[in-house]
Amino acid sequence: MATQASAQTAVTVAFNQGTAVHTNNTGGAWYGDIGGGYTLADAIIYCIDQTRQFNPAQAAPYNYTMYTFAQFLAGPASTATPWAPANLTLDNLNHIAFLSSTYAVGPSNPGTNASNGAIQNTIWAISAGGNNTPAPGGDFSNYRVLYNGQNQTFLVQVPPGSVVTPEPSTYALMAAGLAGLLVAQRRRRQV
Template sequence: MYVFLALTLAAAAFGAPAPLPTNLLGVQTINNIQLPNPICISGECGGAFQAGVGGASPLATLWCVDSQEFVSLGQTYTANIVLLSDSTKMGDGTQVRYGNVTGNAGNTSQTDASPGNWDFDIHDAFNSYNTALSRYTLAAFLISQYTPTPQGPADTAQNEAIQRAVWRIMSNTNAHLAAQINTGLNLGGGDISTGVPANGNWVAYAEAQLHANPNLINLNGWAVVSGAYANGNLLNGANAIQTYLVQVAVPVPEPGFFALLALGVAGVVTKARRRK
């Protein structure tokens, strides 16, 4: 993520990521977002941002997935937050940032009528990574690979490579970004391989891991913070706001549920024994 000011400040104290309450979700729920405390990696202030979201406490952790929009530290703005599992909204560019971006790299047209293409192909024989949902899922997996510290992701070469891989996955030719697309990282510059366990680079590694186990990322546990949704559309152009991923609290069944489940299983076992 690029932050629209010179960054000479040190990282602020940063606690463990706090999942966002589910009552803050939905395109009709407009939340105030405050971004006071960055944890900067990659030299461009990507990484994690400790943010106030809708007055919830403790502060939530927003993860940078976007190098093509801007927000200022200390800025307060409005945003809607949509679960990755909400596939109907994930595919709609009016409600989730980049939701309508499709197709392979190579289409450089940027007209208002075009939702845009992904700048970089992910070489997948099944072509399953050309939707916004698949790209955000890859980004969520890569975020889970950061090496944490008590202050958030460490500013290491490995974490920098992971952040660049996230930016590369999400970079696109969306028409509304034509005047704001940055050079360098968006053009594929920078290391995306340092520290990768296998498969050559972090993008290929994420793809391979999710192919092997599509359930590595719980789509009910991650959401997209898109910026304001008003009058049937996300605000675009100069009013577009930085895009983030955030972890969401996944409801856990009450203890009574497990007790009833155990009782039911015990009853089935007892009945089966009596039949023998």
């Protein structure tokens, strides 16, 4: 049985040969493939943490956990550096999601470069606790936080209604449960 992408899920993130979404990337948005417990190809992955680094050209995928906003706020954001001192709120994460949705994708030009740079700097200011402006209205429930405590923290938008692929051990556990039910039913018929 498949579960919705709302569950906390272990995933891998492989950045597509270090390709930035925008040709003059300010360190903010990257193309990448997400695998493991959830699969999403050519996702746009937005940096929301300027205190850590990663190597976008690394061949091996990074291991992350994918969190809903509520899970992230209750877990890593409440205890881990740099998040705990920033006192992030749901409004902050919704504002970051809104800003990431306005990031321009495409060829480099002075206007787009300046716009994306301003957007990225605002995202970093919010994540550092320096900007508590509420997000404009909208539904940002399909955004997830990718966090591993070692590398940059990212935001990714997942398609609505997307499904997490269960691990093989989940299938094995389900099969064992069904086998147990069949044995119990057979014994009940024989009595």
